[in-house]
Amino acid sequence: MIRDITLGQYYHADSVIHRLDPRTKLVGTFFFIIALFLVKNPLGYAVAAIYLALVIKLSTVPLRFMLRGMKAIVFLLLLTVGFNLFLTPGEPIWEWWKLSISAEGVRIAYTMAIRLSFLVIGSSIMTLTTTPNNLTDGLEKLLSPLKKIRIPVHEIAMMMSIALRFIPILLEETDKIMKAQMARGADFESGNIIKRTKALVPILVPLFISAFRRANDLAMAMEARCYKGGDGRTKMKPLKYAARDRLAYLAIFAMLAACIIVGRMI
Amino acid sequence: MSIIFNHVSKSYDADTQLKTDALKDVSFKIDDGEFVGLIGHTGSGKSTLVQHMNGLLKPTSGEIYVDGKDIADKEYSLKDLRGKVGLVFQYPEHQLFETTVFEDVCYGPKNLGLEKKEVELRAYEALKQVGIEDDYFYQSPFDLSGGQKRRAAIAGVLAMKPEVLILDEPTAGLDPKGREEILELVSRLHRENNITVILVSHSMDDVADYADRILVMDHGKLVYDDTVHEVFKHVKELEEMGLAIPQVTYMMYDIAAKGVDVSTDITTIDEAVEEIMKVWSK
Ligand SMILES: Nc1ncnc2c1ncn2[C@@H]1O[C@H](COP(=O)(O)OP(=O)(O)O)[C@@H](O)[C@H]1O
Ligand SMILES: [Mg+2]
Numbered sequence: 001m002i003r004d005i006t007l008g009q010y011y012h013a014d015s016v017i018h019r020l021d022p023r024t025k026l027v028g029t030f031f032f033i034i035a036l037f038l039v040k041n042p043l044g045y046a047v048a049a050i051y052l053a054l055v056i057k058l059s060t061v062p063l064r065f066m067l068r069g070m071k072a073i074v075f076l077l078l079l080t081v082g083f084n085l086f087l088t089p090g091e092p093i094w095e096w097w098k099l100s101i102s103a104e105g106v107r108i109a110y111t112m113a114i115r116l117s118f119l120v121i122g123s124s125i126m127t128l129t130t131t132p133n134n135l136t137d138g139l140e141k142l143l144s145p146l147k148k149i150r151i152p153v154h155e156i157a158m159m160m161s162i163a164l165r166f167i168p169i170l171l172e173e174t175d176k177i178m179k180a181q182m183a184r185g186a187d188f189e190s191g192n193i194i195k196r197t198k199a200l201v202p203i204l205v206p207l208f209i210s211a212f213r214r215a216n217d218l219a220m221a222m223e224a225r226c227y228k229g230g231d232g233r234t235k236m237k238p239l240k241y242a243a244r245d246r247l248a249y250l251a252i253f254a255m256l257a258a259c260i261i262v263g264r265m266i
Numbered sequence: 267m268s269i270i271f272n273h274v275s276k277s278y279d280a281d282t283q284l285k286t287d288a289l290k291d292v293s294f295k296i297d298d299g300e301f302v303g304l305i306g307h308t309g310s311g312k313s314t315l316v317q318h319m320n321g322l323l324k325p326t327s328g329e330i331y332v333d334g335k336d337i338a339d340k341e342y343s344l345k346d347l348r349g350k351v352g353l354v355f356q357y358p359e360h361q362l363f364e365t366t367v368f369e370d371v372c373y374g375p376k377n378l379g380l381e382k383k384e385v386e387l388r389a390y391e392a393l394k395q396v397g398i399e400d401d402y403f404y405q406s407p408f409d410l411s412g413g414q415k416r417r418a419a420i421a422g423v424l425a426m427k428p429e430v431l432i433l434d435e436p437t438a439g440l441d442p443k444g445r446e447e448i449l450e451l452v453s454r455l456h457r458e459n460n461i462t463v464i465l466v467s468h469s470m471d472d473v474a475d476y477a478d479r480i481l482v483m484d485h486g487k488l489v490y491d492d493t494v495h496e497v498f499k500h501v502k503e504l505e506e507m508g509l510a511i512p513q514v515t516y517m518m519y520d521i522a523a524k525g526v527d528v529s530t531d532i533t534t535i536d537e538a539v540e541e542i543m544k545v546w547s548k
Contacts, residue, residue, distance in 0.1 A: 011283060012283065176355065176360075177360070177361055179317065179322050179355070180355040180358065180360075180361040181361060181373075182322060182348070183320060183322060183348060183352070183353040183354075183355065183423070184348075184361075184373055184374040184377060184422060184423065184426065185345060185348050185349065185373075185374055185376075185377030185378050185426065186373075186377055187345070187377065201363065202361075202363045202373065205363035206360055206361050206362065206363050209360075209408075210360060
């Protein structure tokens with residue numbers, strides 16, 4: 001079912017960005033974040049904004065899906081902006097009672113706001129255009145050199161993809177159990193905190209039991225199909241760079257260079 | 267207690283890419299004391315439909331009246347509603363959580379705010395009704411067998427003394443004996459306690475034997491709402507929906523196809539026996 005693969009809010013479409021290799025997108029997002037922190041002046045942010053807008057346009061994902069990720073960090077954003085605005089020492093340009101705002105504070109506040117929101121939007125483009133499974137595949141491949149120093153990259157990636165696979169299932173299960181208990185008159189909304197916490201027991205117990213049952217079944221099914229870790233394991237669809245990935249890498253490095261030149265030197 | 271659906275539609279995830287229209291303009295009325303079968307293939311909207319009956323889901327449009335009152339009204343108490351309309355979910359044993367079977371059955375009536383005495387009395391009665399012996403009362407619900415677990419979970423809803431009992435695929439995953447036990451239990455509750463029963467199933471044989479009336483769902487629409495005999499006359503349409511007719515009805519069709527002059531308007535084994543004996547003696 002489609003609901004099962006939509007964690008991390010994957011938005012199904014067939015765009016250039018969707019078709020890029022997940023490694024390209026991971027590296028691209030990584031460098032975009034680095035660029036954000038290297039930039040020092042408004043012009044540099046303008047370059048980053050243009051790049052971001054271009055990628056959003058290419059991805060064909062409606063803007064409101066990008067902004068949905070912003071909702072989650074509104075509070076954090078306000079807090080950061082507030083703190084920086086009022087607590088940055090410097091020559092006050094505005095004063096009221098015990099509060100004062102300095103020019104330096106304004107500068108830091110808006111820089112932080114831009115950095116944070118671009119960071120969230122940038123990474124949501126990645127998660128919106130890449131299925132979780134593809135993402136973990138890409139991560140595994142990118143990190144595979146670490147195998148040399150005995151880091152179990154395959155196992156970590158496998159755990160990640162299983163966890164990702166299970167989250168929507170468990171959410172659905174939670175929903176079902178909650179409804180079933182509500183049908184028996186359970187009330188999760190009223191009462192003080194102790195009462196509400198107690199009301200969770202009838203959800204958590206069945207949820208844990210079901211999670212263990214599923215984990216057990218999965219382990220059994222994997223063993224029945226001779227899973228024995230990453231060594232010698234091949235992929236049905238091995239990741240392969242295409243021409244568009246090379247172009248994308250070019251674009252990424254161009255963006256990084258532009259941000260550094262415009263954002264730090266002008 | 268009557269339940270009326272007036273042009274009810276329901277969409278899940280309405281403002282996203284995953285929008286599903288699970289119910290499309292569904293209207294019907296269920297009267298006091300009826301035994302209604304609700305059938306449809308997987309994903310046709312059966313579970314969505316029944317979850318509207320006790321206010322677990324809110325319709326996207328349309329109204330639902332229980333006992334003549336709109337359940338979307340602010341004054342309408344959902345707690346009362348859930349006491350009156352008991353809903354047994356699919357795989358209800360997955361909701362067991364207490365340390366003993368008895369405690370688990372007490373959960374529902376306790377939530378209704380009843381006194382301890384009354385709660386325990388109801389739990390005791392409910393467990394007796396579903397045929398669980400005293401020996402099991404103080405065992406962990408997880409130690410029961412599959413069929414027993416399911417019956418204990420049903421007792422958990424019965425203990426709330428609902429006037430309408432809805433069972434969502436109560437026989438799923440049970441062996442033939444367990445299935446028989448559950449269906450017998452439901453039919454007995456209907457007869458003896460005069461409870462209105464709504465039995466959700468995708469097995470025609472389950473509903474044909476017990477229901478008086480059948481609602482057929484297909485892709486969120488209510489396509490048939492009629493007596494068992496009328497509904498099972500639509501063999502071709504039902505098969506196109508991925509449904510079937512009862513085994514025994516198929517058998518009568520086969521016999522008729524062999525040139526024997528029997529009626530095919532048969533939905534239960536008893537009717538089949540009677541019909542065959544009648545033709546035989548001619
Ligand atoms: N909680 C939910 N969120 C989103 N879609 C759902 C949810 N529950 C059911 N659906 C969808 O609604 C449709 C009807 O489902 P359901 O009522 O469970 O059918 P049935 O019980 O007949 O198998 C299906 O397409 C299903 O995928
Ligand atoms: Mg269902």
